[in-house]
Amino acid sequence: MDFLRFVLDGLVSGTLYVVIALGLSIIFGMIGIVNFAHGILYALGAYLALTVSGDVLGLPFGLTLIVAPILVGLIAMMIEVPFLRRFYGLDPALGLLFTFGLMLVGEGAIRMIWGPTGIPFGIPDFLSGSVDLGFQYSIYRLFIVGVTIAVIAGLWLFFNKTPVGLIIRAGSRDGEMVRLLGISLKPIFTLVFGIGAALAALGGVLAAPLAGVQPAMGTDVLTIAFVVVVIGGLGSFWGPVGAGLLVGVVVTLTAAYAPVFSQASMFVLMIAVLLVRPRGLFGQKWEMFE
Amino acid sequence: MHMITRSQAMAPLAMAAALALTAGCGALGQAKPGQGKDAGGPITIGHLTPKSGFLGQLGAQDLAGAQFAVDEINGSGGLLGRQVKLISKDNVDPGVAVQNATKLVETNHVDALFGEISTASGLVIAGIADRSKTVYFNTGWNSNLGRGKNCSPYVFHIDGNNTMYVSTVGLSVTKNTKANKYYMLTADYAFGHDLRQESKLLLSTVKGTQIVGDVLVPTGTSDYTTYIRRIQAAAPDTVWLNLAGSDQTTFLKQYTQEYGAPYNLTGGILDTPGAWAAGRKNIAGVWPNPYYHKLDTPKNKEFVTRYRKAHGNVPPSAQAWQSYIAVKIWAEGVKKAGTVEDAKVVEALRSGMEFDVLKKRPASFRKLDNQLMYDMEVVKVKAPGESAEDQYDIFDIVEEVPGVGQNLEAIQIPAARSGCNMDK
Numbered sequence: 001m002d003f004l005r006f007v008l009d010g011l012v013s014g015t016l017y018v019v020i021a022l023g024l025s026i027i028f029g030m031i032g033i034v035n036f037a038h039g040i041l042y043a044l045g046a047y048l049a050l051t052v053s054g055d056v057l058g059l060p061f062g063l064t065l066i067v068a069p070i071l072v073g074l075i076a077m078m079i080e081v082p083f084l085r086r087f088y089g090l091d092p093a094l095g096l097l098f099t100f101g102l103m104l105v106g107e108g109a110i111r112m113i114w115g116p117t118g119i120p121f122g123i124p125d126f127l128s129g130s131v132d133l134g135f136q137y138s139i140y141r142l143f144i145v146g147v148t149i150a151v152i153a154g155l156w157l158f159f160n161k162t163p164v165g166l167i168i169r170a171g172s173r174d175g176e177m178v179r180l181l182g183i184s185l186k187p188i189f190t191l192v193f194g195i196g197a198a199l200a201a202l203g204g205v206l207a208a209p210l211a212g213v214q215p216a217m218g219t220d221v222l223t224i225a226f227v228v229v230v231i232g233g234l235g236s237f238w239g240p241v242g243a244g245l246l247v248g249v250v251v252t253l254t255a256a257y258a259p260v261f262s263q264a265s266m267f268v269l270m271i272a273v274l275l276v277r278p279r280g281l282f283g284q285k286w287e288m289f290e
Numbered sequence: 291m292h293m294i295t296r297s298q299a300m301a302p303l304a305m306a307a308a309l310a311l312t313a314g315c316g317a318l319g320q321a322k323p324g325q326g327k328d329a330g331g332p333i334t335i336g337h338l339t340p341k342s343g344f345l346g347q348l349g350a351q352d353l354a355g356a357q358f359a360v361d362e363i364n365g366s367g368g369l370l371g372r373q374v375k376l377i378s379k380d381n382v383d384p385g386v387a388v389q390n391a392t393k394l395v396e397t398n399h400v401d402a403l404f405g406e407i408s409t410a411s412g413l414v415i416a417g418i419a420d421r422s423k424t425v426y427f428n429t430g431w432n433s434n435l436g437r438g439k440n441c442s443p444y445v446f447h448i449d450g451n452n453t454m455y456v457s458t459v460g461l462s463v464t465k466n467t468k469a470n471k472y473y474m475l476t477a478d479y480a481f482g483h484d485l486r487q488e489s490k491l492l493l494s495t496v497k498g499t500q501i502v503g504d505v506l507v508p509t510g511t512s513d514y515t516t517y518i519r520r521i522q523a524a525a526p527d528t529v530w531l532n533l534a535g536s537d538q539t540t541f542l543k544q545y546t547q548e549y550g551a552p553y554n555l556t557g558g559i560l561d562t563p564g565a566w567a568a569g570r571k572n573i574a575g576v577w578p579n580p581y582y583h584k585l586d587t588p589k590n591k592e593f594v595t596r597y598r599k600a601h602g603n604v605p606p607s608a609q610a611w612q613s614y615i616a617v618k619i620w621a622e623g624v625k626k627a628g629t630v631e632d633a634k635v636v637e638a639l640r641s642g643m644e645f646d647v648l649k650k651r652p653a654s655f656r657k658l659d660n661q662l663m664y665d666m667e668v669v670k671v672k673a674p675g676e677s678a679e680d681q682y683d684i685f686d687i688v689e690e691v692p693g694v695g696q697n698l699e700a701i702q703i704p705a706a707r708s709g710c711n712m713d714k
Contacts, residue, residue, distance in 0.1 A: 005519070006519075009515050009516060009519070013513050013515060116341075116347060116350045117347045117350065117563055117566070117567055118347060118536070118539075118563075118564070118568070119567060120566075120567060120568060120569025120570075120572065120681075121569070122543075122547060122569055122571055123547045123548070128547050128548065129549075129550060130548055130549060130550075136522075136549075138515070138544075138548035139548075140547070141515070141548070207512075209543070209547065210512070210513075210540070210544060211512050211536075212539055212540060212567060212568060213567075214347065214536065214567060215346070216342065220510060220512070252513075252515070252516050255511075255513075255516040255517065256516045256519075256520070259505055259506060259507060259508070259517070260478055260506050260508065261508075262508055262511065262516075263509075263510055263511060264508070
């Protein structure tokens with residue numbers, strides 16, 4: 001009975017890992033850029049959420065959840081157009097280095113604008129506390145599960161059922177053909193980067209009430225995002241979903257039975273997966289390299 | 291005509307030059323190590339602290355307190371007639387700490403070292419200070435380790451040690467509540483283990499207490515759901531936290547917001563800046579603190595007012611207070627010794643001097659291990675409805691330990707356990 005409860009806890013906490021990792025995987029799968037700025041976009045999401053929900057605009061939490069990621073997506077697109085797109089199709093190390101530089105600049109900028117110390121961000125009152133569903137569950141975490149399901153459904157529909165989504169997938173698989181058909185890929189890739197950034201930011205907003213908002217918050221989450229994406233398969237869509245849930249379960253079970261190893265457990269899992277199935281559990285779908 | 295050859299001319303010239311040099315040196319008295327420091331120009335001190343990473347928030351406070359003291363000294367005529375210059379270094383880890391401390395001592399020839407928050411870095415700097423005979427003030431690390439076997443007469447501890455923190459809150463909590471079942475959560479690294487050892491020792495001295503849970507938590511854990519579940523299963527009276535840095539506040543936020551803080555809460559440490567960052571609504575419990583800005587003494591009120599004006603209305607945390615008084619205490623030692631020469635300053639500081647630390651009674655250094663002894667504050671997070679001055683006013687001071695009338699030695703590391711021997 002205890003074991004079942006811990007597994008359920010793990011699935012619930014895993015959904016946050018899913019949101020955190022999705023953006024990273026999509027950007028690599030579609031554009032081929034390893035986005036080291038992922039962590040700083042996550043942090044920026046949390047900070048902008050603070051700003052729009054605070055004295056400046058006073059938005060309620062539900063709206064903040066939508067507005068902050070959109071703002072980050074827009075900022076990311078404004079960086080992509082003049083700078084990032086020059087690295088497409090080149091040695092992946094170049095895009096990686098550029099985004100790494102973005103991360104350093106971004107953290108410095110956050111410290112300058114919002115200060116070096118953490119800022120309070122609480123769970124909104126209507127989502128606090130827990131509810132008894134057989135086991136006691138934190139309402140806020142169930143909320144995160146709901147948001148994750150909505151986001152995954154929305155993205156799936158977008159990439160499979162909308163013309164723009166299909167163009168994105170076609171463009172990463174065979175860019176030349178799409179261009180010959182008269183469709184310009186540049187704005188498409190900009191949009192993809194914006195979506196990936198918005199997803200990172202969404203992760204930041206959701207995590208902020210649980211872990212706090214401070215300038216270094218992006219660095220730790222970057223490691224987790226990469227681990228989840230590697231386990232799931234870099235570049236795939238369902239990879240981070242499955243891997244995120246799996247990592248959630250593994251970390252929770254380790255915390256329950258052997259807490260000392262709980263932080264290390266996700267890395268052990270990653271090593272095991274890489275040894276047995278280097279492409280990741282759900283295979284890599286490098287659309288742009290197939 | 292007889293021309294003097296160059297070699298013949300050189301000898302008297304060289305002699306003259308040598309005489310001139312020694313005459314100059316002679317004017318300063320006999321050349322001794324460190325004597326050159328009193329020569330003139332600014333007095334330089336080095337400050338080392340982590341300005342980034344998970345201790346970065348505290349590091350910023352550490353530097354702010356020290357700089358504030360330096361500015362105060364310079365503004366009122368300097369020290370021994372000379373201005374004080376502070377060189378600040380970012381110690382992101384112990385490896386960098388070695389390089390920075392060495393550079394400050396050997397290249398910058400600083401007259402004193404201040405700082406550090408991480409015990410690992412602090413121990414390393416203490417070693418360098420002892421070997422180079424440079425006086426060093428520990429402004430932010432609590433481990434008993436550096437106050438024991440590895441103690442040095444050149445290293446002075448301004449921040450409380452773990453025994454002080456744990457005794458303060460332990461004595462207060464066990465006296466004021468009937469709670470006797472404790473569940474302990476400890477950060478799985480040196481500082482956490484140290485706190486845990488002291489906490490268990492203290493609780494074992496109180497009759498009727500029982501430890502119903504004792505779990506190690508890896509640092510950097512972001513999700514405490516499982517740990518809270520296990521606490522609920524054990525149903526203690528009080529949860530005792532030995533977590534560190536942002537982990538403390540992450541746990542508190544989840545424990546309070548998601549589960550309503552079902553049990554009493556206390557622990558070995560809660561950094562005020564971390565608590566400010568979490569927000570008063572999102573934390574709870576009773577905690578030990580070397581200092582809280584609402585301390586009601588005239589000297590403290592004046593200090594806080596001045597500090598707030600200079601720092602955008604942010605009050606000084608315990609960390610800032612610690613580095614502020616460290617610099618002021620060093621200055622007092624220098625004034626008494628009449629020189630910045632380290633050995634003389636050490637002698638002065640260890641001669642039983644009393645220092646005004648803005649509290650109800652003065653502080654002095656413990657002869658055994660150079661620990662600055664003062665009353666610690668027991669603070670309780672304000673209840674949700676309680677009135678507060680502003681977003682920084684998050685605690686009520688419950689009491690002081692040991693408190694006026696009690697011996698300050700009561701919360702120190704017992705001599706039998708100390709392991710420190712300054713006369714080696």
